[in-house]
Amino acid sequence: MSRPGALVGRGAELARLSGWLRALSTGRGQAVLVEGEPGIGKSMLVRTACAATPFPVHWGSGDELGQDLPLMPLLDGMRVHSAADARRQDIARLLRGETTIGHGMDVATAIAEHLLALLEELCTDGPAILVVDDLQWADRHTVSLCGRLARLVQQIPLLFIGIMRPVPRRAELISLRRTIPAADRIRLSRLADTEIETLLTELAGGTPSERLRRLAAGAAGNPLYLTELVGSLERGGRLYTTESGLVETTVERTPRSLSAAITERLGFLPAQVLEVLRVAALLGTDFSVGDLAVVSGQTTAQLVPAIEDARASGILTEAGDLLAFRHPLIRIALYEQLPVAVRAAWHRDAAKALVEAGAPVDRVARQMLPAAVTDEQWVVRWLDKAAPALVGHAPKVAVELLRRTNTCPELLADALYRMGEPAEAAVVADRALSDDPPPDRLVELHRIMTQCRSLAGRPAEALEALQAALQTPGLPSVHRARLLVLAARANRGLGRVDEAEALATEALDQTDDRWATAWALHVLVLVSMMRGASDEALAFLERALVVAGDDPELTDLRLLVRINQAVTLGDLDRYDEAIEVAGQMRQEAERTGSLVRLTQAQSAMGQLLLETGGWDHALAEVDALPAEVKDPSVVCCDHGIAATICFHRDDPETARRHLATAAPYADQVGLRAVAQLCLARSLDAEYSGDPVAALAELVDGLADKTEIEDMLPDAVRLAVQVGDLGTATTATARIESLVDSSPRWHAAALYCRGLVDQDSTMLLAAAGESERPLFKAKAFEAAATAFVATGDSSSARAAFARATAVYEDLAAAWDIARLAAVQRAAGIRRAPRVAHKKATHGWESLTPTESKIAALVVEGLTNRQIAARLFLSPRTVGTHVSHILNKLGVNSRTDIAREASRRASG
Structure with missing residues (x-):
């Protein structure tokens, strides 16, 4: 940037950014990455491009002090703490721990969902620009969300600009870089010689002498280096104009580095200005005047002269309603001038001042981390209030501070578990349990211990510890009930259905505590579902919803119960109600920012749409969220749904891409842990003309005790096709044992028995009873085949026609083609149809x-x-x-x- 404030050089890069800004004015979003070494002019280029735009610019920056605080660049850039709209207030309440979303929920993930929704809402009012500077210092949640934004810009008028240095080359940054095409990346290199000459002339205020040119050559074309070099010469009085009009210098040697040039320039600032700037450097690259006043112990009026001098010197600049260092390297130079011990003490004093001023938890924590604070009373008091919020939002920070103060072992264990350190969490919880904790901590420690041991594949040990805890003398009924619920959940996880039911029932008899009651009812829901008793499960679900009510501590459970309610209604063929509930839960999960429940709600919706024939919407549900944000079992189910639809629609290439996407996640949960994926893999073999392999996929799944009921009808169909009547008969008997639990199983039993006995009457009855189009078409097709076997061509033709009509409604091209081949082989003429080749583009x-x-x-x-x-x-x-x-x-x-x-x- 020259003395008049104009950008020197970078014409081609500025033109590209200006072109994207013009496209933004027409509603076309874009994701851009600007890369280059420190001081090369990345931020200045973007600021210059954005300066003339009428659109709102949201600018956030990563810095090394905030790397352990998730989403800080975006929270700062979106001004979450200072804006008053409802969405930002929701985020602020999550940060303060005032809104709870249930045990084990990742608050950072919830906040990320809110930020994503906030940007979408802002873009409904018109185009917007989001800049995330110094991405190399950003936390993984920020980088991940930037990756999602890079894919979202096609949908909303958002120009996302990421700015980063080439190093460090973290895996998540490499992944983000790959998301943005090379054509949308700008790589800045050194200024050209003519541009260096122009900038040097502007900065020096005249034509530079040969000595000044040689000195400037040491800056290697780095504009910040050159700017700081000339600035230090000017402020030190080491520039003068010769009689011939050239600008000369008395200095012979260039500072050894950019950092040295910055430090040299800062040395000429007045002492009082330097002191204010060093305090500001504690706060980060950008900061509020209010925080600066609190930390410095000065009033705003007292700070104004130093701030104005710093602005006039080009050290500070305005950034919306904040102040910011003109370049992060200037802040770093100021920060590193202080000895480490002095920095730590200043951070401690800054943290204490912010605590006393009631500053948000994240801003205090930013000072606490590099500070020399241990178990001082004011720190312990602050952590008592702040630790729960930190555990949810920034567990790594919580672990660091709780270890220093040696307090709240249950929170330390929880934070370690959330960090992905279950073994260490178990050690902390076990040690705390040996200290005879009070009942509330006892329950919480056992909850964490149970999670850790289950994750380590030792659920039986967790259950043994819970049983021992239940023998604790004098245990209040409410805490005993909560331990009973944990034991019931552990038994259910081990497949001990009867034990789980008994413990959950005992918990209900112990207390009216809402948490224990609601979770006990949910265990009974799962037990009923495992037994195929859908009506009973629905009754427990409705009771659980009444108990959970609007209790914020039970938000997560309420979402989970409603998702299971949608699934159960689907099992009862009450599809309209099921889809309505799933839709409501999707909206509620989006509102609360619960990504785990959102992915589950969308997966449930996808399954319901698959069954009811809403295949276009089902495919959209699968792609609505990327696989990396979903639980592995949800990924398997979702891509199993999509693959199933694509095979039926005669698109094996896309179907197999879905199977490939699911494959790594299937390794995590067990290949046959999700029935829908098992069915899709079976369909892949069947599509390839290998019904024996197709049946083997399902038989293996049945042996592995997968959700077998969903696979039984296709297992019977394939077993009959390959002549394996033993498997067909066994599977049919299993289906017939479920007929009293739901109408769908009555229809399935008719279908399976009709296949085994080749009974066309049963098969037609099955088609008539079913609400599921694909099942209905298969039943009509099987009935037609049975009619062919008895020589009843007229009835066969009618059944074939009804099957074809349903397949056509589903656009199931593969099934239509197969049906046509079967009819030709049977000598049955089809009604004339005009074949239309399905276009793939346009x-x-x-x-x-x-x-x-x-x-x-x-x-x-x-x-x-x-x-x-x-x-x-x-x-x-x-x-x-x-x-x-x-x-x-x-x-x-x-x-x-x-x-x-x-x-x-x-």
Whole structure:
């Protein structure tokens, strides 16, 4: 940046950024990465490009002090602590620990979901710009969310700009870099010689002498180095103008490094200004005047002269309602001028001042980490209040501070567990349990211990410890009930259904404590579901919801209960109610920011849509969230659903991509732990013409005690097809034992018995009783085959026609083709049909749902507006829009409208 404030050089790079800003004005989002060495001008380039834009710019920066505090760059950039809108207040309450989302829930993940929703909401009002500077210092949650934003920019008018140095080369940064195409990355290198000459002339205020040019050459084309070099010469009075008009210097040697040049320049600042700047350096790259006043012990009025001098010297600059160091390296130079012991003491004093001023937990923790604080009383008092929030949001920070103070072992164990250190968490919990803790801590420590031992594959040890704890004399009924619930959950996890039921029932008899009662009822729900008693499960679910009510401590359980309620309603063929509940839970999970429950709600919705024939929406649900944010079992189920649909639609390439996506996650949960993935793998073998291998996939799953009921009808069908009547008969008997638990199993029993006995009447009855289109079509197809076997061509033709009609509604091209081949082989003529080859690209390739959404995009509706009109989730709409963009070969919503106009005029 020259003396008048103009950017020197970087014309091509500035033009590229300006082009993306112009595209943003038309509603076209973009993700951009600006890379380069320290001081090369990355931030200055972006600030210059953004200076003239009318759109709001949200700017956050990573720094080494905040690396252990998740999402700090985005929280600062979105001004979460200072804005008053509802979404930011929700985030602030989570940060303060005022909103709870249940044991074991990751608060940082919940906050990330809120930030994502906040950006989507801001972009409904118009285009916006989000800059995350110094990404190399950002925590993994920030980098992960930036990766999601890089994919989201096709959906919303957001220009995301990430700025980072080439090192350190962390794995998550490499992954983010791969997300952004090379064409959308800007790599800054040294300034050209002519640009160096221009900048040097501007900075020096005249034509530089040969000596000054040689001195400037030592800056190696780095504009910050050159700026600091000339600034230090000027402030030190070591620049003068010769009689010939050249700007000369008395200095012969360039400072050995950029850091040295900055330090030399800072040395000429007045002492009182330097002191204020060093205090500011404790707070980070950007900071509020209020925090500076609190930490420095001065009033705002007293600070103003030093701040103005620092601004005039080019050290500080304005950043919205904050102040910021013009470059992070300047802050680092100020910070490192102080001895380590002095820095630690200043951080301690800063933390104490912020605590006394009631500053947010994250801002205090930022000072606590590098401070020399141990078990001082004010620290212990602050941690008593702040530790629960830190454990949820920043467990690594909580571990560090709790170890220093040697307090709250149950919170330390919980934080270690959340950090992915279950073995160490178990050691801490075990040690604390040996100290005869009070009942409330006893229960919490056993909860953590049970989690740790279950994760280590030692659930029986956890159960043994719980049984011993239940023998503790004088245990209050409420705490005994909670231990009983933990024991019931442990037994259920071990498959001991009867023991789990007995313990949960005993817990209900012990107390009216809402936590114990609600969780005990949920155990009974799971027990009922495992026994196939759906009506009984539904009754327990409804009781659990009444008990949970609006208790914030039971938010997570309430979401889980409602998701299971949707699943149970589906098991009872009450699909309209099931889909409504799943949709409500998806919205509630989005509102609370519970990503775990959101992925489960969407997975439940996908399964329901698969069963009811809403296949386009089911595919969108699978893609609405990336696999890396889902539980492994959810990934397996989701991609099993998608693969199943794609095979039926005669798209094996896409189907196998879904199976490949699920494969690494299947290794984590056990290949056959998810019935839907097992069914999809079986379908893959069947599609390849190998029914024996297809049956083997399902038989192996049955042997592994997977959710076997869902696989039984296809196992019977394939067993009959390959002549394995023993397997077919055994599976049919299993289905027939479930007929009293749900209408779906009555229809399934008719289907399986009809297949085994080749009874067309039973098969038609099965088709008539089922609410599931794919099952209905299979039953009609089997009935037609049975009619062919008896020579009843007329009835066979009618059954084939009914099966074909359902397959056509599902766009199940593979099934339609197979059915046509069976009819030809049986000598049964089909009604004449016009064959249409399905397009894979362009407008003709859009499904009816995609065409409807594309039309609404053309009208100018946002994803949320489209979602409200079509009763969908905004994320589902977003996925449909992504599919539309890919099929049309365009890059933004604006392009969809342009292509629609061109198509209409053509």
